[in-house]
Amino acid sequence: MDIKNIESSVVKLQNLDMNFYKKKGIFSQPQVVNALHEINFSINKGEVVILVGESGSGKTTMANVIAGLLKPTAGTYEFNGNNINSLTKEQYKEYRNSIQMIQQDSYAALNPMRTMIKSLGDPMLLKKYVNKKDLYDKVSELLETVELTPTDHFIDKYSHQLSGGQRQRMLIARAISMNPELILADEPVSMIDVSLRVAILNLIARLNQERNIAVLYITHDLATARYVGKNGRIAVMYLGTIVETGNVQEVLADPKHPYLRALLSAVPIPDPRLSRMRKKLMITSADLPSITNLPTGCRFHTRCIYCKDICKTQEPKPVQHGSSVVACHLVNELPKFELYEKDAVGLTEDLYA
Ligand SMILES: Nc1ncnc2c1ncn2[C@@H]1O[C@H](COP(=O)(O)OP(=O)(O)OP(=O)(O)O)[C@@H](O)[C@H]1O
Numbered sequence: 001m002d003i004k005n006i007e008s009s010v011v012k013l014q015n016l017d018m019n020f021y022k023k024k025g026i027f028s029q030p031q032v033v034n035a036l037h038e039i040n041f042s043i044n045k046g047e048v049v050i051l052v053g054e055s056g057s058g059k060t061t062m063a064n065v066i067a068g069l070l071k072p073t074a075g076t077y078e079f080n081g082n083n084i085n086s087l088t089k090e091q092y093k094e095y096r097n098s099i100q101m102i103q104q105d106s107y108a109a110l111n112p113m114r115t116m117i118k119s120l121g122d123p124m125l126l127k128k129y130v131n132k133k134d135l136y137d138k139v140s141e142l143l144e145t146v147e148l149t150p151t152d153h154f155i156d157k158y159s160h161q162l163s164g165g166q167r168q169r170m171l172i173a174r175a176i177s178m179n180p181e182l183i184l185a186d187e188p189v190s191m192i193d194v195s196l197r198v199a200i201l202n203l204i205a206r207l208n209q210e211r212n213i214a215v216l217y218i219t220h221d222l223a224t225a226r227y228v229g230k231n232g233r234i235a236v237m238y239l240g241t242i243v244e245t246g247n248v249q250e251v252l253a254d255p256k257h258p259y260l261r262a263l264l265s266a267v268p269i270p271d272p273r274l275s276r277m278r279k280k281l282m283i284t285s286a287d288l289p290s291i292t293n294l295p296t297g298c299r300f301h302t303r304c305i306y307c308k309d310i311c312k313t314q315e316p317k318p319v320q321h322g323s324s325v326v327a328c329h330l331v332n333e334l335p336k337f338e339l340y341e342k343d344a345v346g347l348t349e350d351l352y353a
């Protein structure tokens with residue numbers, strides 16, 4: 001499909017917070033884990049959005065909130081323009097169906113006692129998307145779409161009889177069987193062999209293009225981000241906040257936020273000459289602050305090489321800067337980002353060549 005309607009959002013989050021409460025002992029006060037903080041984020045129809053950030057930055061929490069598995073502590077969540085809290089029972093069902101997840105661990109996500117036809121067929125029968133007579137053909141068609149062919153070979157297999165890449169395709173088939181508007185793919189290739197990854201990434205890209213399914217692709221790997229999000233947007237997360245968003249190519253070619261620059265400077269460069277030329281890692285500390293004792297002001301200030309006094313006390317609000325939206329007090333005074341640091345992403349992209 002060439003013309004995409006990307007004017008209206010499937011999902012829109014405004015000033016959204018998600019807190020968890022952790023208790024150490026029976027008599028202790030629970031500790032607050034502010035896993036998402038003042039999130040303003042939307043996914044438009046048919047769009048690909050990449051969510052990147054290191055471990056613990058809140059990526060999975062965000063996906064769980066979007067999928068309706070977690071109820072946000074504060075803020076608003078709109079699905080197709082309707083507040084999630086005002087949906088009728090029917091609309092709520094439609095919302096839950098329209099957003100499907102592809103998990104990282106395909107082994108855990110599939111029932112080992114069920115064959116492919118049962119795993120794919122039962123939910124469709126239950127939702128009356130298909131009748132018993134047409135089930136075999138419908139499941140075969142789904143297997144064909146995700147390139148599990150010859151389909152007769154796969155239809156009666158159990159999940160343990162499939163390889164990691166095949167199981168991941170099976171999860172994709174299960175997701176699309178519900179005719180979703182949005183697929184949430186949470187590190188879907190991190191547990192499969194490198195040689196099989198690119199085919200899965202291409203399959204997700206094809207479903208986006210052919211069926212206009214929006215995709216939220218979660219990864220901590222910038223090379224994958226660039227590959228999957230060729231024409232999409234990126235949102236960079238740090239400790240529960242979104243620090244930079246914009247077009248993937250533009251953001252990676254001209255990163256503004258010091259955290260994104262640090263991430264780029266940490267990408268390994270296979271060329272030893274370029275690697276030696278490169279500046280040191282652009283952070284003051286490798287340690288992530290504790291999520292239960294977050295820094296005041298900008299959450300990144302304790303590791304930021306550009307940190308000034310204002311960063312320690314005042315939280316930066318996201319502002320438009322060129323074509324990106326950046327949450328950094330110093331965005332107008334940062335030095336230019338050096339070429340050999342950003343080259344790192346281009347070079348590691350060779351992995352997917
Ligand atoms: N149910 C929970 N109870 C308490 N804390 C939680 C819960 N779920 C997540 N957290 C905390 O919220 C923060 C964000 O976690 P999340 O799993 O969303 O991170 P992530 O970006 O997906 O990390 P990873 O890359 O490791 O998957 C972490 O500090 C995590 O420990």
Ligand SMILES: [Mg+2]
Pocket residue numbers: 059060061
């Ligand atoms: Mg996660």
